[in-house]
Amino acid sequence: MISDLELRQVSHALLVERGVQLLDIAELVLNLQNKYIPNLSVAECLENVQAVLEKREVQNAIITGIELDKLAEQDMLSQPLREILTSDQGLYGIDEILGLSIVNLYGSIGFTNYGYLDKTKPGIIKRLDSKVGQSCHTFLDDIVCAIAASAASRMAHNDPSKIAIVNQ
Ligand code: MG
Secondary structure, three states, X not given: OOOHHHHHHHHHHHHHHOOOOHHHXXXXXXXXXXXXXXXXXXXXXXXXXXXXXXXXXXXXXXXXXXXXXXXXXXXXXXXXXXXXXXXXXXXXXXXXXXXXXXXXXXXXXXXXXXXXXXXXXXXXXXXXXXXXXXXXXOOHHHHHHHHHHHHHHHHHHHOHHXXXXXXX
């Protein structure tokens, strides 16, 4: 069986290979939460992003989604899936479901934040969503939204006083 360490390293390396730094995700978390949590630092956000990435379920979602994006780019999927992924068809929905498999681990606050990030596409999400050349980020954008939403939720649920603030 693949070791925890190996899976963690591979999933992190895949994010970086696809142009996503953990700091990009931490900045999404900061923007989600800094209006609710006074003096929130990017370091605290980064810590929560790293904690989310420690979970095997999250690592599995990352390696699965990114693999499908890469296979679509390399023209290695059969039709109709290849076209669905390369054109990022809105009604496909399985990319969002994969993201939800991450958010599911972190409680209710994650769901609203996930929907908000998917809708408003700030920062790195916008970059991933803008198609450049042959790139396909159909799964990756949802994975990044989900990691950020989960980190925000984790932060809030770890401190009950923050839950009350965030839900206002
Ligand atoms: Mg998507």
